[in-house]
Amino acid sequence: MANNAFGIDLGTSKICIYNHEKKRVFVERNMIAIENKKNVIAYGDSAYEMFEKAPDNIVVSMPLNNGVISDINNMQDLLRLFISEITKGNYKNSDYVMSIPHDVTDVERRAFGELIEDSSMKAHSVSVVEKSIACAIGLNIDVKSSQGVMIVDVGYNTTEISILSFGGIVKSKLVKIGGNKFDDIIKATVRKEYNLHIGSKSAEALKMQIADLKRSGEKGVVYGRNVASGLPVECMVDPIVLENCLRESFLQITDNVKELLESTPPEIGANIYKQGIYITGGGSLVSNLCQNVANGTGLKVNTSDSAENSVIFGLAEIIRNNKKYKNLTFEV
Structure with a gap:
């Protein structure tokens, strides 16, 4: 797997991203603020600061609901903004491993892959793994x-x-x-x-x-x-x-x-x-x-002392030991 690989855990409330090149985990609120229905003026923790305080012309929302994507356009924008911020824009041809809930439909499963494939990030590969499996790996099971x-x-x-x-x-x-x-x-x-x-x-x-x-x-x-x-x-x-x-x-x-x-x-x-x-x-x-x-x-x-991050820790381990866990991930 490429050195510029990313693990992504999309939670309804927070988004966790592991950057293999920097060996770091980034955690922010999974929120986006849109002004006048077209301009992104804040995202992540900055958007959360505006939540329940913004005027009527600014909508602060979560692109996920019940663990599945409810607004694919805003979710794509959020991912691109986060990845671009982490890499300073150098994210082309990266590998992505994303955690998904077990009970999603085939259509919802494909939607997770399309987040990357249909954006401007031009991924080398996009794989998914069951969230509970990534969670267990993150707990050293x-x-x-x-x-x-x-x-x-x-x-x-x-x-x-x-x-x-x-x-x-x-x-x-x-x-x-x-x-x-x-x-x-x-x-x-x-x-x-x-x-x-x-x-x-x-x-x-x-x-x-x-x-x-x-x-x-x-x-x-x-x-x-x-x-x-x-x-x-x-x-x-x-x-x-x-x-x-x-x-x-x-x-x-x-x-x-x-x-x-x-x-x-x-x-x-x-x-x-x-x-x-x-x-x-x-x-x-x-x-x-x-x-x-x-x-x-x-x-x-x-x-666990790091209960909020067990899934992203598992994704990081999957990326670090790709050959060991290859049969647990599925390309989309």
Whole structure:
């Protein structure tokens, strides 16, 4: 594989790019800001800064929805801008390896390849690999072994639960619960309990503070609009209220994990019992989710300090050891 190869993990919320030449991972928000329906004025983290603040003539959007491409033109623009920024414009004839969800249709699978092929990047090759397989490799799991492994990847819109063995996916299930739903629940709870309307950014910030707030015994500070008066106010939010409101979503994820385990072949189930469940993805960092899965299944739960980056780390390993993992990728 060429030295100027790229690994690309397209998440609904964030885009991760591994540049083999620089041996670096770049992570930015998967967002683009369009002015007057035609001019790209910001992308990535810069576009996120404008989210929920932009005037009517500027639309800030995510080109992906539920892990699949919903706006191919904006996604192409974003990729080209990111790759050009990373390489200073020197990206012609590069190899690309992209992670894709397991449950995508053939049309959706081709759309991922067309992102590169139909852009001006003139790729040497474009390959795809199942996201859960890349994730497992990024967690230093030997995916080619006979040992069955369960991966629970909690993303922005969805949670992908997969059982792997011999380099393939034995069973997989996509649950439409993720970090975005957690944010929506927090927004609704703060509105109900504190009579306060907050934005998605504030809800996300509260979500990621729950564990630290519980540990310190403090309350979270959030700013929003009072529902009754319509005026901006400051509010102190109890982390226990936030944690409790997410419990039902955690239970739904746990129930789906159990459901997949119940239909798993006994020998693979025995492997999972011994090794435990691997939970990863940005959504897995929310306080008490992993503990809820452990309590609900009675199994050990393995976590990672770099849960948000396990897929891109796996893509980097696939690029570095292309011959070893060649049979796990598919050219599109």
